[in-house]
Amino acid sequence: MRIMLVGFGVVGSNLAKIFIDQREKLRRGRGINPKVVSIVNSRGALVDPEGINLETALKARESAGGLGSLKEIWNEGAKPPEVLDMIECDVMVEAAPTDLMSGQPGLDHIRAAMKNEVHVVTTNKGPLAIAMPALLELAEHNDVMLKFSGTVGGGTPMLDFAKKCLEGVEILSVRGILNGTTNYILSKMDAEAVPLDSALAEARELGYAEADPTYDIDGLDAAGKLVIIANWVMGRSLSIHDIKIEGIRKVDQDRMKEAKEQGKTIKLIAKCDSEAEVAPMAIERMHPLNVSHTFNAVTFDTDLAGEITLVGRGAGGPETASAVLRDLIAIRRFYSRRGTLMGRMMRRA
Numbered sequence: 001m002r003i004m005l006v007g008f009g010v011v012g013s014n015l016a017k018i019f020i021d022q023r024e025k026l027r028r029g030r031g032i033n034p035k036v037v038s039i040v041n042s043r044g045a046l047v048d049p050e051g052i053n054l055e056t057a058l059k060a061r062e063s064a065g066g067l068g069s070l071k072e073i074w075n076e077g078a079k080p081p082e083v084l085d086m087i088e089c090d091v092m093v094e095a096a097p098t099d100l101m102s103g104q105p106g107l108d109h110i111r112a113a114m115k116n117e118v119h120v121v122t123t124n125k126g127p128l129a130i131a132m133p134a135l136l137e138l139a140e141h142n143d144v145m146l147k148f149s150g151t152v153g154g155g156t157p158m159l160d161f162a163k164k165c166l167e168g169v170e171i172l173s174v175r176g177i178l179n180g181t182t183n184y185i186l187s188k189m190d191a192e193a194v195p196l197d198s199a200l201a202e203a204r205e206l207g208y209a210e211a212d213p214t215y216d217i218d219g220l221d222a223a224g225k226l227v228i229i230a231n232w233v234m235g236r237s238l239s240i241h242d243i244k245i246e247g248i249r250k251v252d253q254d255r256m257k258e259a260k261e262q263g264k265t266i267k268l269i270a271k272c273d274s275e276a277e278v279a280p281m282a283i284e285r286m287h288p289l290n291v292s293h294t295f296n297a298v299t300f301d302t303d304l305a306g307e308i309t310l311v312g313r314g315a316g317g318p319e320t321a322s323a324v325l326r327d328l329i330a331i332r333r334f335y336s337r338r339g340t341l342m343g344r345m346m347r348r349a
């Protein structure tokens with residue numbers, strides 16, 4: 001399987017490490033022989049149709065010269081659409097930074113890949129939060145797969161679980177804690193009665209919050225993930241602009257205390273029933289959705305099976321890279337079942 005890696009940060013580099021560490025297991029157990037033919041970052045692209053040596057690329061990434069120090073295969077300033085014209089590949093793994101307002105640069109990367117009949121696995125929720133229905137249509141039109149397990153729940157298979165394991169039941173509503181940073185802050189405020197500012201400062205110190213935590217605190221990150229769940233699992237056709245969003249900035253100790261007196265706690269809940277909304281809400285302390293620390297959880301309310309809750313780590317390099325791997329395996333499996341030329345090519349490459 002010839003892979004173009006767009007983004008060689010936390011997710012991209014962890015995926016490369018998995019490819020190195022599990023090469024034999026992937027080949028024998030999963031029938032995947034990943035050959036990374038391009039790695040693109042914000043400055044340019046490594047391109048080698050014979051397959052880039054990933055150990056060398058990881059070392060270069062850590063060096064002062066960055067990927068550009070691998071001069072023989074480095075293309076200064078090259079962007080994914082140009083790289084797609086330079087080499088043949090089967091799958092683009094899109095792991096560039098998220099922009100929830102424009103969906104860029106991921107939106108252009110994904111569109112260019114699909115127009116070139118290249119499958120896409122993305123961990124970047126920006127493009128999907130802005131244009132998921134159109135992207136799924138474009139994938140169908142070009143007969144390629146668009147996979148996005150890593151956009152929601154990190155390595156926790158929330159999307160696959162709902163789509164595959166809940167076949168035959170109707171999902172009536174979804175409620176989730178989809179942002180680890182705000183969950184850490186609210187859990188801390190609940191357990192230690194500290195104000196939001198000091199819980200946020202601690203989250204930053206521990207690396208659970210970005211230097212600019214706006215997307216998390218203002219509920220946008222959770223809203224982007226809710227769009228993906230609602231569209232994929234509940235058949236909606238939403239963008240982030242359709243979600244009613246309130247972040248956690250106004251949550252104070254008075255509100256926490258009031259919830260506590262009623263046997264509840266305040267969590268940033270993303271929910272979709274007749275409406276789609278993200279807001280701080282009081283939930284029962286005994287409810288399985290009441291997870292602490294940076295954990296994520298999602299409850300599917302179904303017509304026949306009642307409530308089912310899934311809990312796991314919502315982010316992290318290895319966790320998210322494992323979701324990418326799941327998607328790559330799914331693509332490989334789909335095409336080998338079809339017995340197509342593409343399936344045979346992926347096995348060989």
Ligand SMILES: NC(=O)c1ccc[n+]([C@@H]2O[C@H](COP(=O)([O-])OP(=O)(O)OC[C@H]3O[C@@H](n4cnc5c(N)ncnc54)[C@H](OP(=O)(O)O)[C@@H]3O)[C@@H](O)[C@H]2O)c1
Binds near residue numbers: 010094123124
């Ligand atoms: N980290 C997680 O736990 C996690 C979990 C779930 C989803 N995600 C999502 O996955 C994506 C990647 O996350 P990350 O943590 O790996 O981010 P990251 O560490 O910041 O890495 C981003 C990478 O994208 C590259 N990049 C920036 N602009 C680009 C452009 N215009 N074209 C091509 N590449 C570009 C960067 O290049 P430079 O090095 O040159 O700046 C860097 O290699 C994000 O959308 C994120 O929201 C991350």
